[in-house]
Amino acid sequence: MDDNGQVDTAESQNNREWQVSRRRLLKILGSAGGIAAAPALISLLAQHADASAGQQAEQKPRRLRKWMMVIDLRRCDGCQGIDLPPQCTQACIQGHYAPEPMQWIQVYEHDLAGDGTQFVPTPCMQCQNAPCVNVCPVGATFATPEGIVLIDQEICIGCRLCMAACPYDRRFFNWGMPPVPPESLLADYHPEHQIPAERGTVMKCDFCPDMARAGKLPYCAQACPTNAIYYGDLEEDFATNGVEVVKLSRFLADNQAYRQKEHLGTKPRVYYIAGHGEAIGRKPSRRGRQATGWPWQEKIKGAQTWTR
Amino acid sequence: MDTVSGGRREDLERTALRPLVRTGKGYWLVVGTLLVVFCWGVFAYIIQLRDGLFVTGMRDRISWGLYISLFVFFIGISHAGTLISAILRMVQAQWRTPATRMAEFITVVALSVGALMPIIDMGHPDRLLNMFIHGRWESPLVWDILAITTYLTGSVIYLVSPPDP
Numbered sequence: 001m002d003d004n005g006q007v008d009t010a011e012s013q014n015n016r017e018w019q020v021s022r023r024r025l026l027k028i029l030g031s032a033g034g035i036a037a038a039p040a041l042i043s044l045l046a047q048h049a050d051a052s053a054g055q056q057a058e059q060k061p062r063r064l065r066k067w068m069m070v071i072d073l074r075r076c077d078g079c080q081g082i083d084l085p086p087q088c089t090q091a092c093i094q095g096h097y098a099p100e101p102m103q104w105i106q107v108y109e110h111d112l113a114g115d116g117t118q119f120v121p122t123p124c125m126q127c128q129n130a131p132c133v134n135v136c137p138v139g140a141t142f143a144t145p146e147g148i149v150l151i152d153q154e155i156c157i158g159c160r161l162c163m164a165a166c167p168y169d170r171r172f173f174n175w176g177m178p179p180v181p182p183e184s185l186l187a188d189y190h191p192e193h194q195i196p197a198e199r200g201t202v203m204k205c206d207f208c209p210d211m212a213r214a215g216k217l218p219y220c221a222q223a224c225p226t227n228a229i230y231y232g233d234l235e236e237d238f239a240t241n242g243v244e245v246v247k248l249s250r251f252l253a254d255n256q257a258y259r260q261k262e263h264l265g266t267k268p269r270v271y272y273i274a275g276h277g278e279a280i281g282r283k284p285s286r287r288g289r290q291a292t293g294w295p296w297q298e299k300i301k302g303a304q305t306w307t308r
Numbered sequence: 309m310d311t312v313s314g315g316r317r318e319d320l321e322r323t324a325l326r327p328l329v330r331t332g333k334g335y336w337l338v339v340g341t342l343l344v345v346f347c348w349g350v351f352a353y354i355i356q357l358r359d360g361l362f363v364t365g366m367r368d369r370i371s372w373g374l375y376i377s378l379f380v381f382f383i384g385i386s387h388a389g390t391l392i393s394a395i396l397r398m399v400q401a402q403w404r405t406p407a408t409r410m411a412e413f414i415t416v417v418a419l420s421v422g423a424l425m426p427i428i429d430m431g432h433p434d435r436l437l438n439m440f441i442h443g444r445w446e447s448p449l450v451w452d453i454l455a456i457t458t459y460l461t462g463s464v465i466y467l468v469s470p471p472d473p
Contacts, residue, residue, distance in 0.1 A: 137449035138435075138442040157438050158361070158431015160371040161449055173371060173431065176362030199360050200431025304359070308368045 065146045066234035067209055067269070068248075069221075070257060071121055072241075074275030075228035077282035078107050078119035078289035082225055085290040088121050091223030092205070093294060097187075099178035099197045100294040101308045104170075104205035105220045107289065116284025118276035121229065123220065124149065124170045124205035125260060125268035132162035132171065141202070147269060148207045150191040156201040163202060167264055171204045176304030181296040217242050226280050234269070353428060361431055375429035382422030383456070389415030390463070415463045423456050 079086045086107040098104055105123040112118055127133075130149045132141050140155035141162055163171040178197035187195035192210040194203055208218035212231065216222070221229040221241060230246065232239025237248045251257075257271040276284045327335075356363050366373045392411040396404035426449075427433055443450045 135447050135449070137444060137447035138438040139444050140438075140442075155435070155438055155442060156432065157435045159426070159429070159449060160431070161447070163368065163371045169369075171368075173368055174360070175367065176360040202431075304362050306362060306367060 064235060065209075065212070067146055067148055067207055067212055068126070068232055068234050068239070068271065069123065069207075069269065070230040070232070070239055070246075070248075070251065070271045070273065072228045072230065072255075072273045072275065072279075073118055073120060074273060074277065074279040075226045076107075076119045076121060076224075076275070077226070077277035077280055078109065079225065080277075080282060080286060080289060081280060083290065085292050086119075086121065087223040087225055088220035088229060089292050091219040093292070095219035096193075096206075097180045097184035097195050097197065098203070098294075099174065099180050100305050102172040102203060103292055104172070104203075106292075109287070109289065112276060112284055116276065117287055118284065119289065120272070121220070122168065122170065122260075123270060124207065125168050125266065125270045126207055128267035128269065129265055131165035131167065131266060135161045135165045137161065144209070146209060148192075148209050149204075150206055151194065151202055151204060152191045153194060153198045153201040153203070154189070156198075158200040158202070160202065167261055167266065168268075171202050172308070173202050174199045175306050177300065177302040179294070179296075179299045179303040179305045181298055182300050185300065356428075357433075361429075372429070375425045379422050379425035379429075382418045382425065386415045386418035386422060386459075386463070389413075389418065412463065412467045416460070416467050419456065419460045419463060423460065426452070 084090075088105050089103050089107060092098065092105050093103070096104065105121055108120045108122055109117045110120055126147065126149055128143075128147055130141075130143060133143050133149055136142075137159060138155055138157055140153075140157070141149060141151045143149050158173070160173055163173060174197055177199050180197050184196045187193070189195065190210070192206055192208075194206055197203060211218055217231050217240070218229075221231045224241070227241040227243050230239040230241045230251075232246075232248055234248060239246050239248050239251065252271055255273040257273050259268045259271055262268075276282065278284075364373060364375075389411040393404075393408040393415075396408055396411075427436060430436065439450065439453060443453075445451075
């Protein structure tokens with residue numbers, strides 16, 4: 001034991017030198033790291049300040065649109081009446097060359113509290129406090145000054161954090177080479193016009209602000225045979241389904257419009273008016289709708305098709 | 309000073325360190341098997357790069373799978389390494405030096421493998437640098453990168469700087 005103790009002291013003396021050297025090394029490395037990181041941090045802060053200043057300057061002078069949508073469920077029968085797949089979904093797919101199985105506006109059939117079902121067309125909710133925008137690590141999904149949430153497929157790294165964050169399940173990933181027709185490759189890409197689809201990136205409803213600016217309704221609203229989809233501007237307080245124009249504040253209040261999952265605090269800009277197609281004579285007990293189809297015969301080389 | 313002196317000590321040392329110097333058939337068998345598994349993984353990743361994440365079987369509703377599980381698993385393993393070396397240090401166990409070294413090695417290796425997993429899981433691994441060009445502090449993923457790089461740097465420094473028995 002005695003011998004052992006002596007060994008220990010001799011060794012620990014030896015070790016103390018090592019210990020000091022390690023501590024000094026860490027100190028040196030730490031301060032060097034701090035010095036190296038400081039300019040990067042400062043430039044980052046400066047960048048942020050620049051960006052916010054620029055945005056404010058751009059925003060102030062002109063009146064900004066606040067695009068929004070009202071979906072009148074009293075007039076939606078999931079296209080049972082014409083015995084076709086939901087025309088909003090079909091028009092959106094064909095207008096955007098959306099790859100299978102993406103339905104950017106999808107018509108869900110929900111069970112009603114009593115007997116029967118209702119049909120709920122579900123586009124991207126265009127949240128004003130969007131979870132997807134909050135979590136995106138590279139800012140590939142962003143909110144425009146008009147309040148529309150878009151995705152820049154040229155920046156998206158495909159981490160799929162936004163899909164985990166979206167409480168509405170309205171985001172779609174290009175798992176393989178997207179099954180789109182070759183002519184879609186000719187389109188000029190823009191986040192407001194996500195054509196052509198790119199493998200390994202996320203896509204969703206872009207709310208068609210480019211069409212609205214050109215004076216047209218989005219594909220879904222154009223195609224709805226019962227004019228259940230209103231598209232409008234909260235700022236100017238109007239919306240239209242292509243047949244009638246309504247004063248939004250009045251229209252929403254009179255019909256007790258609601259939004260999906262309001263309790264989450266995402267502040268969606270898609271409003272619903274409760275119903276089950278009664279305004280166009282649908283019986284809630286009649287279930288089922290036609291399946292959505294992707295009409296293209298010819299697809300790009302290497303295209304894969306997956307299910308959601 | 310030594311409890312065992314001279315030739316006997318050298319003898320003991322040689323016996324203890326023999327597996328490090330001379331490698332047997334079993335060792336090469338294990339290395340060979342693991343190399344085959346490694347090459348299999350590289351081959352599978354090449355296929356994934358060619359065909360996209362399609363081949364993993366993940367889909368929109370289950371958009372994170374084995375890769376992210378493995379990421380969490382390996383980060384956990386690396387924590388175990390740090391924990392072992394920290395506990396041994398706290399209780400001042402005299403025999404801890406070799407165990408601490410092993411634990412430090414486990415930390416670094418497990419962390420490197422773990423950090424690789426989210427990169428493999430990306431739809432566009434070629435845009436990895438976007439994390440630094442367009443990185444947003446609001447995103448948990450950016451903090452992931454910051455935390456893991458810091459942790460890895462610390463662990464590597466601890467591993468390569470002179471040991472502290």
